[in-house]
Amino acid sequence: MKKITFTFLLLISTFSFAQTLSWQGGITPEETDSAVLLFDKTGTGLASYSGTIYAHTGLTIDASTPWQNVIGNWGDNGVQPALQLVSGNVYKLDLTPTIKQFYSYAGIGTITSINIVLRSADRSQQTSDLEINVGAFQVSLTSPTVNSTTIISSGGNLSITASNTNGNANYVLKANGTTINTQNNIASYSFTHTNLTSNQNYELEVTLASTTIVKKFSVLIDPVTAFEIMPTDYQDGITYLNDTEAVLVLFAIGKDFVYVAGSFNNWQPNASYAMKRDFTRNNKFWIKLTGLTSGQIETYQYWVVDKTPIANSPSLVKTADPYSTLVLSPFDDPFIPSSTYPNLPAYPIGQDREVSVLQTAQTPYNWQVTNFAKPKKEDLIVYEVLIRDFDADRNFQDLIDKVDYFKNLNINAIELMPVMEFEGNESWGYNTAFHRALDKFYGTEDKFRELVDTFHQNGIAVILDLAFNHAFGRNPMVRMWMNDPDGDGWGEPSIENPYFNETAKHSFSVGNDFDHSNPFTKNFVKSTLKHWIEDFKIDGIRWDLTKGFTQNCSESDFNCTDSFQADRVAVLKEY
Template sequence: MKKLLLLFFLIVVSSVFAQVQNVTFKVEPDPFNEDEQITITVSNVNPSLWGVTDIYLWAWSRKSSDSNDVNSPTNGTWENSNEVQKMTNNGNGTYSISFVPTTFYARTGLESIGFLVKAKNGTGEKKSQDYVAQVGSIEVPPLTEAPLPAGLVDGININPNDPSKVTFVLFAAQKEFVYLLGDFNNWEKNNNYLLKKDSGKNRFWLEISGLTSKTNIRYQYLVDGVIRIADPYSTTILDENNDKFIDEVTYPNLPSYPTGKTSHAVSLFRIGDTPFNWQIKDFQKPAKTDLVIYELLLRDFDVLHSFNAVKERLDYLVELGVNTIELMPVSEFDGNESWGYNPAFHMALDKYYGTPNAFKQLIDECHKRGMAVILDVVYNHATGQHPYFRMWNTSNGGYTGEATTENPFFNRAATHSYSVFNDFNHSKTSTQDYVKRTTQFWIDEYKIDGFRWDLTKGFTQNCSASNETCTNAYQADRVAVLKKYADYQWEIDPNFYVIFEHLGTNQEETEWVNYRLNEGKGIMVWSNLNGSYNEGTMGFNSNGKSDFSWISYLRRGWTVPANIAYMESHDEERLMYKNISFGNSSGSYNVKDLNTALKRNELAGAFYFTVPGPKMIWQFGELGYDLSINTCPDGTINNNCRVSNKPIKWEYFDDVNRKALYDAWTKMLKMKNQLSIFQTDDFTLDVAASTGLKKIQLRDKSQNPEVEYITILGNFGVTTQSITPNFQKTGTWYDLMTEATINVSNVSTPISLAPGEYKIYGSSQVTLSSEIFVNEQFSTLFPNPSTNFFRVGNEVDKVEIYDMLGRKVMQFEGDFNADHRFDTSQLKPALYWLKIYKDQASESRQLIIQ
């Protein structure tokens, strides 16, 4: 979520909350009963900011059995508060109102009352934050002080020897007592479910037994008798308002919310289920340098918006040349339809996309196809639903207000200039523990291959919301904590992809790129080339507008291609939309013409996929998606619709001109994936000319390469022009896209290129494999990586070895016993595909020869 998206959020937030005031409430007496008079006094309020002199109370109440708040019968309307609830000006900057709760709210059995203050007409958010007060005396339960048993983690701990026993652990610094509520005690306070307290570790814990196997178990914590929260470490959340909109196809047999028994988010878990049967247990990730990432938002990728729907589309992506998918955030967020950058529970899977098993099936199917899975994760902030925000905030457990100074996780005010929602304080040990626990869970539970960390600029504690210069400058505390977070991931998976969306100084990003690089690790970073590539596709090249040379990792002074370059992402305006809306023209040549615009994106691909290093495609970019990022559901374009649902355009695939773009990018990606020259560090980019003429040249220095030299020429201008190719050698050169040849006797003879035309010339002809390998694993393969031999762990009839061009380089045929040794000493170090046969079954496996 780069700066542009953050600015969108800030625009929305500022337009909604620009006049919200954080005031101070005082309720007397405290505590109070529902049938005695109370006085509410508010201070630190300035009615003039709302353009008024009087303020009014807006109030609501809740019973323990309610699932929703009930408004005061004398509230009036938001646009016209009832005069009965006008507060008395005390003449000293404070305002008061007195009443008996049962009379004021016209109901009895109250558990809590809530209120805010507002202008008579609250339109334009002329209001304060919410405040909730508990009704009744604070209880003094029979609390037991006891040390937390060794080996337990925050959240639920299932006894490995007796799954019917579960220990619940809650971090709750400065809290007095905690009850466990749930199906096991009919959601009622019971001293048998009062958690024990370990004051030294700031934790409450309780073991309960006799839980039923293969049954949905729902629970919450009641903190200090006031705040009902779900477990911060929930893996599934039930929502009282949004679950009803999740259909049976997406989430079969969705457990029901305990309506009438409680309120707020509820945690769900099960015991005794058969563990998921992973088919791929030893997935070999694509090399970081070779990643072809497809970023997608499930909601806007398929009308079924589900993991199952994406699973059915995987062959389409494999055929395109994708070897990694990156999912926009799938952890539990507010509501159902979202980009996901409003996280509420970082360890829970959002049910709008499907079940945990469906997610695991998607990942398993990706791994069968040699595809890695990366998740977009959001640890800069959390919404007001987050339990750790609600436990220590100025709205006394509500969703609004701000974190109190005692909050062990959140800053009271953001310490960077791109703040949205509630800002985590990453200098706190409690926050770091939370990040470690939740991130490692996704790797262990779902076999995730990498994380793309959203908005890493926000992880500093040194700046302020008003100081963008500070936020964008090098910050040592941010570097240190993010290195620690990388270590957490590598602790579980030494080959985990760690990717930061930082878009900051080269100094800071270089430090991450080089971190533990000598161990084969190192952190990758997002690299936004949208602006320069789009200027080129539109046909504007003067003053370096279309100079995309920053795509070269060599230009950044790096020894490895750690920059994940992209022409489009979820955050960027679509290339085709700007081509069609703002494209350049000359005579009859007009970039605004649809088919011309598509060819311009094909040209861009020739100068994008061929640059060594990882690449990323935003969904449907390969088909020329031409609707603005700000398209509204009614088809209009408005900045406020940035995160709105977008039309899903699978019909593009049936359009011959859009399919031509897909086919061209597919061929380019096959070259990138199968030719070792595109992994070289011997390449140059000449892409800055104001004429729009651009050139890339590569050389494969390895012994006996498939193709030693490649020269790429392109005309990003809008008129026919000639370019001096400076071929690396004379002789026959092959157009790798069309198979046409040219005879080069003078390497400097100019070549004429029409506007939008490009050539990818190779010094030798190549044959690209069209076979899709799928891991239908029934055997074990070891060692892998190997040197001179490998073994297959069961009986096989035949083994074929293919190089990455799809050429068969070795074959073994016969009746081979389990663990037979297959000699590969004649193969050079590289990545290969094995096809293994037994009776009528076959499978494909990757083999690395070192």
């Protein structure tokens, strides 16, 4: 969720001069106090709204980890708190009996601010993301910025400056868990860490009385990428070599270096986890992982660096593998029932955004039908299914259990609306983020294979609905080359993006628009089709929004989009 920081020069309780957010009484409360939060809707997205206002709200801990202990889910009027009208445009939210108890916070960190988005009852109107401080003791990290990663050459230095309010405090700086500097009884801190030759994760602990606030930041050392030609059978994504070795390959044109961080290096990669580059294969990055434990689930991300990014593009992007077949999400996974996905791998603590999963020595699925005879296209009788709405449990098992129902309808094919990893858990699926991964809300890979196998045993073909016109914002191929002017880690394709158009070349745009004239996009689509057909024995594809495959039109030209375009026909024939 985007975070906007508001600086309060003066907190006053007179409504005629109230800020968007303020504390009743004009005094910033401590986390152990009860408090009344005031909201003035003037000039916000709720200015014209007169109904009940609800709060989507959570906490920032230690001034570095926002949106913790969020109350309820977005749009849940039965759980998320409602504000009360005070007078005019001013509303209040009582945080009782204390701020900590209101948010059910029992952690060891200190609440330093409250994050909040105010919305209408029907969710059609809302404010931007708002924030207000908690506690008189606040710490400001001036350089580098909080949660930032600084890219430096080996042997370089990092200067650290910070300050605090409410009196003198004690400062302790740790690098990779080891204390490297201590300064006591000060309100302004400065230190330079010199001659850095390895990646560093820093924690600056600032203690005043019994309260400690922690600021985190890191350094990545430019490893000076080595060039080496990889074997020709190493494919994009994961190539399993044996029970203890796997190869990762990433196409990241224009990037300077890439680290692989994961459970196998405790998410603290050193120079040995810097990927090599193969100049004979479009400068793809690659690395061989050795010493893996046979059958053990591992998680990983790519840390992709551009030392000289174009304006509004990030220097560092931490991303899952675009070729992931299993993705873990901190946003969606907590709400997936264990009955649907038993033993779902845990999301790694301390990481951010999606991570990929690899596992050597996986047991192959035992297919019962290996020679299914597909019905002719002209003989198809198709039942289209949205798994989410088909039955109460909303998963692959529901369809398996109802195979007799489908068989008795005398159909010979089911078409599944998109089951690839999409954003959120409840969707029609067209907001796809990872085209090669199944959405876990519906079940496991082997359960999906069992579904296909079961329907084949009953003479029913399985067709997948694929949304290859576009991808949504969590997609790694969007994020590695994106415009991100506010620095929140999300954005839209930049001019450098090799897969996506900056603006759609058709009038039916949703998500981020794939450029199907580009060989990189074509290769990705072809390999993804191969994945679903060979690994899951899918019988056919329903192509979504193929009018968007053209490069000849514009967002505003419906007549062009709606008319015959030879380039999109040629692309579909190629696929």
